[in-house]
Amino acid sequence: MDSRDVRRMLESMAATAHSAADEARGRMQSASQTISDKYDEAKLNLMLARVRGEQERVFADMGRTLFLMNTGNYPDDEAHPTAQQTIDRLLIAAEQKQQEIDRLLAKMHAVSGAVVCPFCGHRCEEDARFCAECGAKLAKGE
């Protein structure tokens, strides 16, 4: 596994991310209907912190996988999933966490009117189109 392989894999990740998003969306649809309306902002903040932490661990796993590939240390045997399989699994997991975050943020907006960046958690102006902290596009401004 050399850096050319890593580059090729990164190129295929865009396509994988797209199908991962579709798959995660399908799985989330039923779950999103079960959440209760009773959560106040403090509870929502706790839940957001937990899900963000879980997503950060997924991102860390992705980084570690890419690093192991790039240094030729990713395990290359039958006992382990391939690097591509691992990355695919992590992309789906990250997408699921993002959809949980988006769902919680929508809930928070309904409860308190807060507009929070889905990517960095910065509390934004009500009419902002982009996050003042990280620059991400805010869905509400579309």
Ligand SMILES: [Zn+2]
């Ligand atoms: Zn942000």
